[in-house]
Amino acid sequence: MSQPSTLGQASHGIRISAVSKMYAGTSQPAVNDVSLDIAPGEFMTFLGPxxxxxxxxxxxxxGFVALTAGRIETDGRDISRLKPHKRDLGVVFQHYALFPHMTVARNIAFPLQQRSVPKAEIAARVRAALELVRLEQYADRLPRQLSGGQQQRVALARAVVYQPRALLLDEPLGALDKKLRDQLQREIARMHRELGMTFIFVTHDQEEALTLSDRIAVFNEGRIEQVGPPAELYERPATLFVAEFLGESNVFAGVADGQLAVVRPERLELSSRADAVPAGHPQRPALVTDIVYVGNHHRIGLRFADGTSGCAMRVSGAPLPAAPGESVIASWTPAHHSLVADSTTTRTEHQSPVGIG
Ligand SMILES: Nc1ncnc2c1ncn2[C@@H]1O[C@H](COP(=O)(O)OP(=O)(O)OP(=O)(O)O)[C@@H](O)[C@H]1O
Ligand SMILES: [Mg+2]
Incomplete structure (x- = not known):
């Protein structure tokens, strides 16, 4: 029991059924009729403003907040009313809640002692957890003798050391600078692979969500707008909200009745003449407002005849279609747009929770 696999265990799924939360003294539900099936071993991200x-x-x-309605199950067992420690879930939040007077090793051992795990096994599991987060050399340090990123890795180790059914992470990288964040993102992805454990990860950083997740659930005003793999959400946003929250998009009216066509910047063609646009491709005249070099690509800012703005993307090295101040014809292959409800009509038309299963 002294290998890193000491921490591995069978994965567990989580089923959320019609869950709502109305905090006392508020008039809007904070969570509104959410249903979602999280598969065993899945990396699920909650993304939203x-x-x-x-x-x-x-x-x-x-288990820190009581449900107003609905139920939550792990492996078919209703856990909605269990105390947090009975749910067997690991939790890591943004602000490291390490015990300041305990060494790293004792911090990690703590949940095992609480569960009356035999001493010899505690030692083996703490070693495995330290290995997992690559802090073998830091076992005897106090939290204040560690960097922010190292402290967060201790928190991760402590959350998985007792082999929880799933790991819940609420913006665990939020307090870290960009470089450390990127590094810990990769560490979390590796931990997920090595442990095979179900992860639920909360962020409002779309790039982080796109990088890490098997699937992303996009939250908006207490509801899930859409849930799916990153590429599907990006390529096929179901709502205007999802399109605009995940990356940049061009939004065009007048393509289909009562709907808007969403076209991603890298899918937008720019030509100097309308007769260069293939037949059957929707097109819109536009003015190039600005061109920004962003390292590996140029971002070409556009203003369309109806006053809306948008953008196109060109890989660096590719010829630029026009200069700022010049007119272009923007067009696209119909297969490359997603049709979404025109949310100016009514929001209620497209807010149904997307349950899976
Ligand atoms: N204890 C509480 N009492 C009353 N209202 C609350 C409480 N906690 C949260 N809320 C409200 O519930 C809504 C959802 O809050 P929540 O913290 O879940 O959002 P979030 O998506 O995590 O936001 P953030 O990205 O800022 O962390 C908000 O309108 C918030 O003001
Ligand atoms: Mg939050």
Missing amino acids: SGSGKTTMLSMIA
Whole structure:
């Protein structure tokens, strides 16, 4: 029991059924009729703007916040009313909650001692957890003698050391600078691979979500707007909200009745003449407003005849179709647009929770 696999264990799924949360003294539900099946071993990310209900949803799974309605199950067992420590879920939050007076090793051992794990096994598991987060050399340090990123790795080790059914992470990288964040993102991806454990990860950083997740659930005002693999959400956003929250998009009216066509910048063709556009491709005249060099590509800012703005993307080295101030014809292959409801009509038309299963 002294290998890193000491920490590995069978994965568990989590089923969220019609869960709502209404905090006392508020008039809007923080979480509104959310249903979602998280598969065993899946890396599921809750993505959404501030106040959209991500932490509330995670806290209900963890057991820190009581449900107003609905139920949450792991492997078919209703855990909605269990105390947090009975749910067997690992939790890591943004602000490291390490015990300041305990060494790294004792911090990690703590949840095992609470569970009355035999001493010899505690030692083996702490060693494995330290290996997993690559802090073998730091076992005897106090938290204050570690960097922020190292402290967060201790928190990760402590959350997985007792082999929870799943790991819940609420913006665990939020307090770290960009470079450390990128590094820990890769560490978390590796931990997920090595442990094979179900991860639920909360972030409002779309890049982080796209990089790490098997699937992303996009939260908006307490509801899930869409859930799917990163590429599907990016290429096929189901709503205008998802299109605009995940990356940049061009939004065109007048392509289909009552719907808007969303075209990603890298899918937008720019030509100097309308007769250069293939037949059957929708087209819109535009003015190039600016061109920004962004390292590996140029971002070409556009303003369309109806006053809306958008952008196209060109890989660096490719010829630029026009200069700022010049007119172009923007066009696209119909297969490359996603049709979404025109949210100016009514939001209720496209807000149904996307349950899976
Ligand atoms: N204890 C509480 N009492 C009353 N309202 C609350 C409480 N906690 C959260 N809320 C409200 O519930 C809504 C959802 O909050 P929540 O913390 O879940 O959002 P979030 O998506 O995690 O946001 P962020 O990205 O800022 O962390 C917000 O409108 C918030 O003000
Ligand atoms: Mg939050």
